[in-house]
Amino acid sequence: MSYIELLRQSAEAVNNIVCMGLDPQIDALPGEGSPREKINTFFDELFHRMKLEGVSPAAFKPNIGYYSALDNPREDDFSGSQALCDVLDMLDGFFPGIPVILDSKRGDIARSSLNYAIEAFDKWGANATTISPYMGTDSILPFAYEDKGVYILNRTSNPGGAVLQNLHILDPIDEKEIYPLYTAVAHLIASLAKDHLGLGAVVGATNIQELKDIAKYYANKDIPMLIPGVGSQGGSAEEVMAALRGEGYDIKLARINSSSALTHPWKKAPVPEDYLDICLKNIKSLVEKCSL
Numbered sequence: 001m002s003y004i005e006l007l008r009q010s011a012e013a014v015n016n017i018v019c020m021g022l023d024p025q026i027d028a029l030p031g032e033g034s035p036r037e038k039i040n041t042f043f044d045e046l047f048h049r050m051k052l053e054g055v056s057p058a059a060f061k062p063n064i065g066y067y068s069a070l071d072n073p074r075e076d077d078f079s080g081s082q083a084l085c086d087v088l089d090m091l092d093g094f095f096p097g098i099p100v101i102l103d104s105k106r107g108d109i110a111r112s113s114l115n116y117a118i119e120a121f122d123k124w125g126a127n128a129t130t131i132s133p134y135m136g137t138d139s140i141l142p143f144a145y146e147d148k149g150v151y152i153l154n155r156t157s158n159p160g161g162a163v164l165q166n167l168h169i170l171d172p173i174d175e176k177e178i179y180p181l182y183t184a185v186a187h188l189i190a191s192l193a194k195d196h197l198g199l200g201a202v203v204g205a206t207n208i209q210e211l212k213d214i215a216k217y218y219a220n221k222d223i224p225m226l227i228p229g230v231g232s233q234g235g236s237a238e239e240v241m242a243a244l245r246g247e248g249y250d251i252k253l254a255r256i257n258s259s260s261a262l263t264h265p266w267k268k269a270p271v272p273e274d275y276l277d278i279c280l281k282n283i284k285s286l287v288e289k290c291s292l
Ligand SMILES: O=c1ccn([C@@H]2O[C@H](COP(=O)(O)O)[C@@H](O)[C@H]2O)c(=O)[nH]1
Pocket: 021, 023, 063, 103, 155, 156, 157, 158, 202, 203, 204, 228, 229, 230, 231, 232, 233, 257, 258, 259, 260, 261
């Protein structure tokens, strides 16, 4: 099945377009034990509750950094990577058919990119990954597997994203129009996606007018959009849904991501006793806002 079909099918199956981020912050997790044990116990409990209450997002997005930072490779300790294996195994069991996006933001010279593609798709078994466009077309294409998704950083959600992404440039082809760099990236994504179905874009929820402009450009082009920045970063899911619908973008191809607000909204405060209820409430509320 192509990634585009997987996105459409999974959205229809769960009737929403939420992407649940899985970025464990060890200090914010309940219970005792090693980081791997804490991650395991927490997600096992949370996924059980979600299953029990019939709640499912339409994608999951572990960010690899939150796991690999727990490894101590020079001491033969790969417990962070093992924790990611545990989480991926749980997702297979609890949520079959729901895409997993491994957020690793790679992108390099072609043969190095190919190794990163092998890492994400063949080794971790992800359905999709994230990459940077900064090194250009030859750095992107090794990720274009037939049945996988590739989200290219287009207009990111972080406050510093504008420093480069909003620089005004002269159109490199006709040298007439002037527009922000993120528009040139969108043009590149759309042109590559004609021959490589599954290439998509990361567009943050924190700059709603820019998101609207990009969604309008992608409408009817079968370009998946991964939209982080909702929840902890202040983006509004309702505004994103209205923007996508308003611009005629096929919402089944979008995934609206929230990570910490769904798994540890208490941030650095002590873990509350009713932590599972809090997570479930936030997940259900986002699912409701992002329903088809
Ligand atoms: O533009 C981007 C690209 C990626 N991210 C990632 O998404 C999650 C967001 O976490 P929250 O806790 O919901 O803020 C995280 O993994 C980021 O690395 C992004 O935020 N913005």
